[in-house]
Amino acid sequence: MNATAQLDYLASLLKCWPIKQTEAQAWLNQLRMQAFDCVGTQKLPTRRDEEWRFTDISSLAPLTYQPSRPECNLQARDLERWYLKEAKHRLVFVDGHYVGHLSTVADPLQLTIGNLPDFVSSHAAILEFQLGRHAAFDRNIFTALNTAFLRDGAVICIPKNTVIAEPIHVLFVATQNEVTSYPRCLLLGEAGSQVTLIEDYVALSQSAYITNSVTEIGLAANAHAKHIRIQRDSPQAFHLASCAVSQAHASHYQSVSISLGSQISRYNLDVKLADEAAECDIDGLTLIADRQLADTHTCIDHAKPNGTSRQQHKCIVDGSAHAVFNGKIVVHPHAQRTNSSQSSRNLLLSKTAQVDTKPQLEIFADDVKCAHGATVGQLDREEIFYLESRGLSEVVARNLLTYAFAAEILSRIPIVSLKRQLEQTVLSRTRSNPS
């Protein structure tokens, strides 16, 4: 990548940065300012950066996509197909901008669920302390860009010992062509609270755009959070996302992330088990075909003793697609009795499909149980034969086995209607693939 190409993408974005932010809150202006300065000190990553070794985003560099415009002519019926009947709370963002008339919060006076600007003054103390503090932007240019352009965003604060039974659906819809949008989420679970968040990225058209999203999750002692993340952007899109989770004592974080769309997608998930006895369960499924590239980087950071983490990541790769998985587990000195397991399983359906996987362990404590495993392969001939011997055609047998491979991850989604929806997606994808 040459220097002028870099200039194009970053320069065109930075030109649009509203220098005179007229926010009432000085801290918010300052946060944006810091992030903006951070963008200035960084460059777009290239394949020479270890973190981006397998993901070539040089095609992004020459794009001069402007930040998206806050305009929305959508009606509820345009989006109904993505609504989930279980979700009583729904926040809709179109191209990163909050759309009030499409969003519903069951109990707006009691619950802090809504758009960031609505809480900036009323919840200043807590937001100042939390926003932008989990997702560090000094080493990630995309997080820095998102923070510099921070305006709208989903804010969800669950008070102490409160259980929100119904899932909260945050729907990010892409409509505009050739724009960059900056979705943002902040989920704070106070001590003993429980919540389920569905972060859903969808596209109304086949347009080309860049989604640069950041999600921050802070869990206090004994808080439980389930986080379902579905990325079904348009096949022309670029999806660059990161999610940072901080866990306090005995908190529990469960994540299921499904990656289906985008031409190039990158998801960084950083979970920090910052206090003792925290637990996390992380599952991921990447299902891609054609010339798609999907990259998942996770980092589970065991900073304190008695933490538990379990991770499973599966990739199903068809066509000339390329899946990348990098799973890092760090066990700090003195984080004794950490129990951690990680598995990366990859299924290659075509001759030209490609997988790069790197399960990585960094262990600095001795009384730990850590294991990881990785496999790459194709469908087992004997399994196919078994099904054929029971009268299934080869195509059906293959599709069934592929579906079963994915189903293990999908079964971890606790919302029935969403699970059905995704099962259908997986089935239709495998069906369209005569072997």
Place this chain on the structure above:
Amino acid sequence: MSAVLQSLVNQPYKHGFVTDIESDVAPKGLNEDIIRLISAKKDEPEWLLSFRLKAYRHWLTMTEPQWQNVHYPKIDFQDISYYSAPKPKKKLASMDEVDPELLRTFEKLGVPMHERAALAGVAVDVIFDSVSVTTTYKQKLAEVGIIFCSISEAVHNHPELIQKYLGSVVPVGDNYFAALNSAVFTDGSFCFIPKGVKCPMDLSTYFRINTEGSGQFERTLIIAEEGASVSYLEGCTAPRFDTNQLHAAVVELIALDDADIKYSTVQNWYAGDENGVGGIFNFVTKRGLAKGKNSRISWTQVETGSAITWKYPSCILRGDNSVGEFYSVAVTNNYQQADTGTKMIHLGKNTRSTIVSKGISAGHSNSSYRGLVRIAPTAEGARNYSQCDSMLIGDQCGAHTFPYIQVNNNSATVEHEASTSKIGEDQLFYFAQRGIGSEEAVSMIINGFCKDVFQQLPMEFAVEATKLLSFKLEGSVG
């Protein structure tokens, strides 16, 4: 020789001690003149000089790598003397003059009596007629047509082989340290097994006697022709004290159709003291090319010494049905650091590779496994199995795993497994119940942990390596 060179060569050696053959030590620093000097000293042909210069020019354009998980103070490449003819060492008259620490080590390792003397630098011909033994070996090898000599001898006697194969597996510009080695290497071993010959003995046996005096920038080249097979052992279980801090060796293996090369390493160089002061930096490039069909390359290594070990013995599996193997035990104690592993590059059809890596860290040390398994689009039906286990002793050390798996062919099957464990109180208690002390118990557990790798070593070295390990970890538990 130019006047400048002449004056450089004749400059008195100004760093403390005097050597009577001063022209045999090149002045410190690295430049084209020095390389020309090395080449001239060794009376090398023109093509080898241009090989060196090409490497040097490439090296100048490179920067020292930063990605590795080891930390060391910056090396001043201009502060190294790149040529010194092997100095005649002062021979000791009898075993009584040998450092008792060294004798204690021999005792622990169970090195045979007659070899101890040779290793300790006692004038061997007093006790042990090495010359005649060497000659016997040489005759035996020559009978079957095996060429086994130093690389500088080979340059003169078999230039066609050297010219054909040198740098063919590790090109001059391969990496920073390989480029440096290609520019300044002084000596090393050359081994050529002709078509259809099975080497009648482990070359280890021979090598062990000749172990002293290998240089700082060693170059090894082993070629096995069609159907040939050889087992080669480098290094020695006995501790080696060496004044050169940086060691950047290059090893190249070439296996043609149906050939089989087994390369074993036991490395026990000076690791620095218990506070991490001193010790050798061992930055080695080792690579084997399984060029022919059904060829096999197997690396076995036991790494216990050096302050920093940084190497990845690799296999390029180009021939169809070729096999690559890597068995490794890396032990680090005190402030040692090891970043080691392998690369298995599958290019040919039905190529298979096995990786078994065992890392043991104790004290304040860090050990990393870094491996690459790459299945190229052409590698139909390739198969890989990797297992890397780490054991931690104490809570100040670290164990790391960086396995890269890159698969470009869907008919390949790749498996990777890793685990981390420690020697538990309950295990030690179990041994104690049966009257086995903690020191011995640890040694038994470690040997069980490393069994898969030790089985691959030539018999006598397996026995010594077992002892070496418990010796290295002495005092780190209990």
